[in-house]
Amino acid sequence: MESNDQDSRFVDELTKAQGKMRAYVAKLLGNSPATDDVLQECNKLLWIKREDWDPQTTFLKWAYRVCYFQSMAHCRDKSREKLIFNPELLEMMGREKPDDHSHSDRELAMERCLEQLQEESRSLLLDRYRKEKSVEQIARRLGITANALSQKLLRLRCKLHACVERNLRSTPT
Amino acid sequence: MKKNEQLVWKLIEREISEDEFRELQDSLTRDRELRQYYQSSLETHAVLSAHFAPISQDLRFPQSEKEKPRGGTPLLWSGWAAAVLLLLFFISPVDRSGVSFTSSEDADWRGIRPIAGEAIPHRTLHLQKGSITLEFPTQTTASIAGPAFFQVIDGKSLEIFAGEATIHHRGEPGEFTLLTPVGELKDLGTRFQASIRNQANNSMVITEVLEGKVAFANASMNQNKIFKTGESITIVGTSPHDSISILPGISPDSPTENQSEGRRQIDGDIGSEPELKAIDLMLEGNLKAQINHSIIESIAESIDEKTKILENAELSFHRGREIEFAEAAMPEIEAMAHSIVEGCVDFSKISLWAASKTAEIAWIENTNDQGELISRIPYANRLEEPGEGNRLLSNLEKIGSWLESVHQLHRKKGMGWVSSFGCPEDGKLIFENRRQKLFAINQAIASIKSNLE
Numbered sequence: 001m002e003s004n005d006q007d008s009r010f011v012d013e014l015t016k017a018q019g020k021m022r023a024y025v026a027k028l029l030g031n032s033p034a035t036d037d038v039l040q041e042c043n044k045l046l047w048i049k050r051e052d053w054d055p056q057t058t059f060l061k062w063a064y065r066v067c068y069f070q071s072m073a074h075c076r077d078k079s080r081e082k083l084i085f086n087p088e089l090l091e092m093m094g095r096e097k098p099d100d101h102s103h104s105d106r107e108l109a110m111e112r113c114l115e116q117l118q119e120e121s122r123s124l125l126l127d128r129y130r131k132e133k134s135v136e137q138i139a140r141r142l143g144i145t146a147n148a149l150s151q152k153l154l155r156l157r158c159k160l161h162a163c164v165e166r167n168l169r170s171t172p173t
Numbered sequence: 174m175k176k177n178e179q180l181v182w183k184l185i186e187r188e189i190s191e192d193e194f195r196e197l198q199d200s201l202t203r204d205r206e207l208r209q210y211y212q213s214s215l216e217t218h219a220v221l222s223a224h225f226a227p228i229s230q231d232l233r234f235p236q237s238e239k240e241k242p243r244g245g246t247p248l249l250w251s252g253w254a255a256a257v258l259l260l261l262f263f264i265s266p267v268d269r270s271g272v273s274f275t276s277s278e279d280a281d282w283r284g285i286r287p288i289a290g291e292a293i294p295h296r297t298l299h300l301q302k303g304s305i306t307l308e309f310p311t312q313t314t315a316s317i318a319g320p321a322f323f324q325v326i327d328g329k330s331l332e333i334f335a336g337e338a339t340i341h342h343r344g345e346p347g348e349f350t351l352l353t354p355v356g357e358l359k360d361l362g363t364r365f366q367a368s369i370r371n372q373a374n375n376s377m378v379i380t381e382v383l384e385g386k387v388a389f390a391n392a393s394m395n396q397n398k399i400f401k402t403g404e405s406i407t408i409v410g411t412s413p414h415d416s417i418s419i420l421p422g423i424s425p426d427s428p429t430e431n432q433s434e435g436r437r438q439i440d441g442d443i444g445s446e447p448e449l450k451a452i453d454l455m456l457e458g459n460l461k462a463q464i465n466h467s468i469i470e471s472i473a474e475s476i477d478e479k480t481k482i483l484e485n486a487e488l489s490f491h492r493g494r495e496i497e498f499a500e501a502a503m504p505e506i507e508a509m510a511h512s513i514v515e516g517c518v519d520f521s522k523i524s525l526w527a528a529s530k531t532a533e534i535a536w537i538e539n540t541n542d543q544g545e546l547i548s549r550i551p552y553a554n555r556l557e558e559p560g561e562g563n564r565l566l567s568n569l570e571k572i573g574s575w576l577e578s579v580h581q582l583h584r585k586k587g588m589g590w591v592s593s594f595g596c597p598e599d600g601k602l603i604f605e606n607r608r609q610k611l612f613a614i615n616q617a618i619a620s621i622k623s624n625l626e
Contacts, residue, residue, distance in 0.1 A: 007320070007335075011299060019223070023216045030194075031185045031215060044412075048375075082191050083184075089202050098212055106220045114224075129222055154182050161217040 010050045013059040014043065019103035020060055021067055027098070028071040028090055030083050038074050042067045061097075068094040101168050109167035113160055121156055128153060177204070181211045185218050270295070270328035271310040279303035281319065297324045300336070307331070312344030313360065315351075326352065337368045339383075347388065353378045355410035355417050356391030361399070381405040391417050407551075416460060418453065420551070451532035451553035469527045472518055473565035479509060480568040483575070499578035503591075506575040507607070513572060514613040520569065521620035528569075528621045530562030531555060566621055573614040580607050 021042060026035045045066055046053075053062055072094070075084050085093070114122060127138050139149040180197040183189040189197065201208050274293040280303035287293050293307060300319035307315045310328045317323055321336020331338070332352035342349045342360035351358040353369050354376035363385040370377045380387065382404050388397040392414040400406060410417030456462045483505060490498045499506065513520060525531055535554035561567045583590055588600035 008299075008301060011322070019216075019219060023212070023219050026215050026219070027212050031187065031218070033187070048411075083187075083189065083194050085198060085201075089198060092202065093208060093212075096208060096212070098216060099209075101216075103216075103220060103223075106216055107224065110217070110220050110224060125221070129224070150186075150188060154179060154186075157182055157214075157218070157221070158178060160221070161214050164217050164220075165213060 006055075007050070009055060010047075010053065013053075014046060014063070017060050017063050020098055021063055023098050024064055025067050025071050027093055028068070028085070029074065030085060032083065034074060034078070038070050039067070042070045045070065064097055099168075105168060106164060109164045110160070112167055113163035116163065117156075117160070124153065124156065125160075177207050178210060178214075181207070181214050184211075185214060270325065272325045272328055273308045275306050275308050277303060277305040280305050293325050295325050295327075297322060297334070309349060311348045312342065313349040314341045314343075315339070316341075333367065333369050335369050337366070339366045340364065346386075352413070353408075354412065355408050356389055356394075356413045359388040359390065359397075361386040361388055365400075375409055375411050378408045379405070380408070389419075393417065409551075416463075451530075451534050452526065455526070455532065455553050466527055469523060469565070470563055473528070473563035473568075476513075476568050477564045480564070480571055483509070484571070497578070497582060499575060499582050502575070503579050506572070506579055509572050510576045510607075510610050510614060513569065513617070514610045520617040522624075523565065523621050524624040525559060525566070525621055526625075528563070528565035529567070530560035533560075566618065569614060569618050569621070573611065573618060576607065576611050576614065580604070580611055583607070 018039075022035065022039050025039050025042065026032075029035050029038060042063070046063060049066070053059065072087075072090060075087075075090060078084055114125075117125075124138070128135070135146045135149050135153070139146040142149065144152075177197065177200050180189060180193050180200070183193060184197060201211060272293050274287050274289050274291065277289045280289075281301045282299065285294055285296055285298055287298065287305075289305070300317060300321045300323070302319045304316060304318040307317070307325065309315065309331070313329075315331050316339045317333070318337045321338070322334040323336060323338070324332045324334075326332050329348055330350040330352055334354060338351065340349070340351055340358075340360055341364045342362055346361040347359050349360045351360070351367060353367065355378050358365070358367060358378075358380060364383040365385075365387045366381045366383060368379040370379075380389075380400070382400045382402050384402055386402075387400045389400065389408065390397045391408075391410065393416040398419065407420040408417050409420065452466065456466055483502060486502060487498050490501065532553040532555045534551050536551055559566075583600070583604055588597040588604060591600050591603050
């Protein structure tokens, strides 16, 4: 196979794996704002080491390993920060790979669940996620406290997540 | 909602307090199901974020069938390897920069397929074949040839992760920037080419200034490097922040003439081509390893100097004398062995590649359609059998063999041989000490040979 084709295949695999890799890194870093930076480091490292990847093997398995070590290195560097998991838990979670459902499965399930939400709830999510408004800004607009809004969003996410999980369970992987 | 689940979501939203975090950490350690919940919640959160992310200006909340399917998840097409900036991906607008995709020729896209005449998405794009032209508001034309991975960052900068680009800048000097894996190239006017390649351990940018000047900047450099018309250089590094090597390159236009031009050193001195060692490429970007290796090189050089004196002495030593060379040079051999074993250096920590030559420089040569050489890229080619290199390993072996000769001689001549008073007890002690030194040298040699790190 030509080097360009190999690179192309590698990029396809890496691109497909982004969602899974990000979720894996986010899990180990407690969804820290550094997640994207660490993911970027993982991507760089995977690209540098791309010739080590055997296309006959599962790309994600290899990618998770790289992500694990990069995340561990990050946690070691930031061990003095407050919201960093202890090494035992990191190792435990590092071994447990994310579920087999792809992001597109989850997104389809999400769309089905979003359709079931009331317009008000959907607007709330849209404000929070798409328009990137702060909880304070949205709360001010709605005339409620930030704390009350946080609780509302929390319940909404939980509800949505439960719905997504139900939908995924009814869909074979 | 259970308390732990609530804490999971608080963590995901980074609204968790320290006490709550500790509580959640304990629960996660004990409860496998909670860990699964945490993991799946994160995945839901990622999909939710991607779902509502401002992907394009016309994205609306999915209410009608027409808007629903988007060919899978947009997240899946977000990135290419070397510099996937997901954060940028989530927040980057499509066309705020005024960059236009003006033309394309036989363009074969993978993933996102921009259309000539329309706005160019600010995402990592993969042009497998063909070529395209982008116009920037800075009066800059960028022509990119596939295979290439690139991203329009804003109205005045373009990032190329891999591939070839020709930049023609007619605007204000320094207004346009080409970002590469090893640093930034600023067009001071008016035309330059850049070819970006990624190898196993580093990235290379081969650039040629066709007309005018180009400034190269990397965070590890004190000041920008300016390249002028006709200059062709290869920049090797691992990131825009780490140290880089600037090597002479070869001009694409006239390879014969420029082979000698390519040998010109960057500072403008005409001289011989600086020796490029495979080890320099292997250690590129790793400052600690570079410093460590330079110390080892100095030690190797010093030992080599001393060993060569003894080697020359051995060569000029006339056989047939009453004594053997090992006996004649015994004080020097023993002193050398002593400094190896009991000096300040622990030789057993040195790796094989640092003590010998395990790779040599080879070149990837790129030619154009006419078969003319347009660029050369150095890489480290691993040797089947290590060569002498800095002779550190071979000199240790040599010192070991000399010491072994002295030791055999001692055995042959009896224990009292080395004692000033012919006392066997003194000689026995010296014999034992030497045996230990010999053992330590052989151990160090074995350790170096097995240290393939």
